[in-house]
Amino acid sequence: MLNSISRKLNVIKTINNDKTEEITVVEHRSGWQLIDFKELRKYRDLFYFLVWREIKVLYAQTILGFSWAILQPLVQIIIFTIVFGNVAKLSTDGIPYFLFSSVAIIPWTYMSQAMTQSSQSLVQGQHLLDKVYFPRLLFPLTPVLARLVDFGISISIIIIVALYYRVMPTWNLLYLPLFIVLMVSIPAGIGLWLSALAIRFRDVKHGMPFVVRMLIYTAPIVYSASSIPETYRFIYSLNPIVGVIEGFRSCLLGTSMPWPFIWPGILTSFFLLFGGALYFKKMEWLFVDVI
Amino acid sequence: MNSDKNIIKVEGLHKRYRIGLKEEMHDSFLGATLNFFKSPLNNYRKYRSLYKFDDIKSNQAADKNHNSDNVIWALRDVSFEVKKGEVLGIIGNNGAGKTTLLKILSKITTPSFGRAEIRGRISSLLEVGTGFHPELTGRENIYLNGTILGMRKTEIDRKFDEIVQFSGVEKFIDTPVKRYSVGMKIRLGFSVAAFLEPDILVIDEVLAVGDSDFQKKCLNKMETVGKHGRTVLFVSHNMQMITRLCSRAILLEKGQIKDDGPADKVVASYLTSGMAGFSERTWKNKEEAPGGDVARLLAVRVKDEKGKVHPSFDIRKPIGIEMEYEVFKSDYLLLPHYNIFNEEGGWVFTTIDTDPEWRGRRPAGKYKATAWIPGNFLSEGILFVQSSLFTLEPTTTQFEPRDVVSFQVVDSLDGDTARGDWPGSMKGAVRPLLKWTNSFTKSKY
Numbered sequence A: 001m002l003n004s005i006s007r008k009l010n011v012i013k014t015i016n017n018d019k020t021e022e023i024t025v026v027e028h029r030s031g032w033q034l035i036d037f038k039e040l041r042k043y044r045d046l047f048y049f050l051v052w053r054e055i056k057v058l059y060a061q062t063i064l065g066f067s068w069a070i071l072q073p074l075v076q077i078i079i080f081t082i083v084f085g086n087v088a089k090l091s092t093d094g095i096p097y098f099l100f101s102s103v104a105i106i107p108w109t110y111m112s113q114a115m116t117q118s119s120q121s122l123v124q125g126q127h128l129l130d131k132v133y134f135p136r137l138l139f140p141l142t143p144v145l146a147r148l149v150d151f152g153i154s155i156s157i158i159i160i161v162a163l164y165y166r167v168m169p170t171w172n173l174l175y176l177p178l179f180i181v182l183m184v185s186i187p188a189g190i191g192l193w194l195s196a197l198a199i200r201f202r203d204v205k206h207g208m209p210f211v212v213r214m215l216i217y218t219a220p221i222v223y224s225a226s227s228i229p230e231t232y233r234f235i236y237s238l239n240p241i242v243g244v245i246e247g248f249r250s251c252l253l254g255t256s257m258p259w260p261f262i263w264p265g266i267l268t269s270f271f272l273l274f275g276g277a278l279y280f281k282k283m284e285w286l287f288v289d290v291i
Numbered sequence B: 001m002n003s004d005k006n007i008i009k010v011e012g013l014h015k016r017y018r019i020g021l022k023e024e025m026h027d028s029f030l031g032a033t034l035n036f037f038k039s040p041l042n043n044y045r046k047y048r049s050l051y052k053f054d055d056i057k058s059n060q061a062a063d064k065n066h067n068s069d070n071v072i073w074a075l076r077d078v079s080f081e082v083k084k085g086e087v088l089g090i091i092g093n094n095g096a097g098k099t100t101l102l103k104i105l106s107k108i109t110t111p112s113f114g115r116a117e118i119r120g121r122i123s124s125l126l127e128v129g130t131g132f133h134p135e136l137t138g139r140e141n142i143y144l145n146g147t148i149l150g151m152r153k154t155e156i157d158r159k160f161d162e163i164v165q166f167s168g169v170e171k172f173i174d175t176p177v178k179r180y181s182v183g184m185k186i187r188l189g190f191s192v193a194a195f196l197e198p199d200i201l202v203i204d205e206v207l208a209v210g211d212s213d214f215q216k217k218c219l220n221k222m223e224t225v226g227k228h229g230r231t232v233l234f235v236s237h238n239m240q241m242i243t244r245l246c247s248r249a250i251l252l253e254k255g256q257i258k259d260d261g262p263a264d265k266v267v268a269s270y271l272t273s274g275m276a277g278f279s280e281r282t283w284k285n286k287e288e289a290p291g292g293d294v295a296r297l298l299a300v301r302v303k304d305e306k307g308k309v310h311p312s313f314d315i316r317k318p319i320g321i322e323m324e325y326e327v328f329k330s331d332y333l334l335l336p337h338y339n340i341f342n343e344e345g346g347w348v349f350t351t352i353d354t355d356p357e358w359r360g361r362r363p364a365g366k367y368k369a370t371a372w373i374p375g376n377f378l379s380e381g382i383l384f385v386q387s388s389l390f391t392l393e394p395t396t397t398q399f400e401p402r403d404v405v406s407f408q409v410v411d412s413l414d415g416d417t418a419r420g421d422w423p424g425s426m427k428g429a430v431r432p433l434l435k436w437t438n439s440f441t442k443s444k445y
Helices: A002-008 A037-042 A044-058 A065-087 A097-124 A138-164 A171-198 A203-218 A230-237 A240-253 A259-290 B029-048 B098-105 B138-148 B153-167 B182-194 B212-227 B239-245 B263-272
Strands: A014-016 A022-027 B006-018 B071-083 B087-092 B113-119 B122-125 B200-203 B231-235 B248-253 B256-262 B280-282 B295-303 B312-314 B319-327 B333-342 B347-352 B365-373 B381-392 B396-399 B405-410
Touching: A037 A044, A044 A138, A044 B138, A044 B153, A065 A097, A065 A138, A097 A138, A097 A171, A097 A203, A097 A240, A138 A171, A171 A203, A171 A240, A171 A259, A203 A240, A230 A240, A230 A259, A240 A259, B006 B098, B006 B231, B071 B098, B071 B113, B071 B231, B071 B256, B087 B098, B087 B239, B087 B263, B098 B113, B098 B122, B098 B231, B138 B153, B138 B182, B153 B182, B182 B212, B231 B239, B239 B263, B248 B263, B256 B263, B295 B381, B295 B396, B295 B405, B319 B333, B319 B381, B319 B405, B333 B365
Parallel strands: B087 B231, B087 B248, B122 B200, B200 B231, B312 B405
Antiparallel strands: A014 A022, A022 B113, B006 B071, B006 B113, B248 B256, B280 B295, B295 B319, B319 B365, B333 B347, B333 B381, B381 B396, B381 B405
């Protein structure tokens, strides 16, 4: 009987009564459950230090330090401008190619790096996983936040390029926070799914760089979204990366907001994140046992 | 919900693991090719089986000592309660489930069946310096490690100076930890842990590391922790430490509780039960026996003067270590010898066969060589034997398996051993009963 009850109950229930005595119940649980935000709050200092460690350690013992955060996207922008702008001469709706690709490459660099690291976070943190308990959710979420520092630094590329091309800020800029949230939610959602999968099947590690390289062509990063035929627009826009890139472009360059490209992606990323959190919590109990 | 209730209540904990997933081998090209295409599905099934236990429907199976080929029960129906302020030692052989139990209580892994109820904040120390990053400085790692162990930032701020002082690495606190020596890292890691203030502290075999002075410092710190009414769960192989620190002990064997009671009694029953090791080992199968081209080992046993094999010996009695070996090739100079190690891994001594009758070249055949360790010589504790055979001219190693047998030396309080009337702990690898002389002059006082 104990067995049948415990299956249904949560593994950890923390009840606080007024004497600040907390009771933790440890038992088996396999089933759907929601994120325990109260517990997450308790571990916010740790979360802060984990993110901080990730930032601090990323460019340790390098000569260029945080310049890498600028150099990597900058080189990519230059190469794309030469290959797709000057050689292939892809249409950009009249925007200079360098500017056109800068506003896309910066968020893309963030998303690709954050999702790659996030999906590997549990495997890379397996030593910690096996030795101490804290909410496992912190593992995939740490790189997603830590990478924002790189993103913040590389934004300076956009500012300099915009100044050079004399692009004036418009009211569209007010939408930028929305697209930054969307931009963060994508690697967070994918990271939740893939990190939980990667701890069991290391195939994720081998597939990830390849998939990321392909993903760049599924969004209007090197080409313009207007070249997508009207009939496929909705299916195309279900990819939330499309919405982020188009949104960034519109915010920063002041073109009209292409909502049909944006809202399908918002829905997808919401389901990605919500589903990822559920899946992660469902699988959480077995992470340590399958390392 | 009163605080005088049990602080930890464990009911019927079970934990199973899947082990020994077999790799299929193919000796034909066709078989290997077919397997190559079939393997993704097989691999999927294999890795899935690590956590799917469809073949075992309920915990009934566990109660019947059920063991399918590749499922092991790390814990079987473990139940106990711990009162507030109790210092509980958990002992048992390797693989008895001690660490699994600690991991379940500290929420690192979940039980397969059963439940545990824990009242209060729990901190677990399964390793010293968890989460240390080599690129970060000592200061930064204190914060990182501290929060990983469950401290708040403000709490670390408050204790920071004390932690640094305790660790004794003040001078290097702003140096990256990768430049630290191993000892310094351990000291720093332990210092953070020493300032944890949970209601329950769970400690795995972590005191076994570090230099002995620092160990002593930590032990003292732990003893004060225990006196402050904190509940401590403590796993160790060091029986002296268990009896010294713990009021109560649990003995685990193959995932089940074998004994539960006052620490000294449980330790004694563990040591005398023979569970602590095997004092006799024989190899029936030629292929499995350690050996070379000249000789192979047949058996090793630890016996008393009457030739009877025992797991534990009175410190006053001589102990004979016997090896039986077979020599296939004649006319070799043979050098049977033993290396004796104690439970801390310290090398106590080496003894070589010096029997004058067999110093020359030996004919092929079966030999039995026994070394006699005198009474009142070895210190109390578990000793491990490495039984080894060399040839001379040329020098070759025929066999030298470590830990083939082990035995226990038990001191007595009768007053006629080296401890005399002293009941406390005694250190050292040997405990010889020496002759003492005194001279006395009457003084005026």
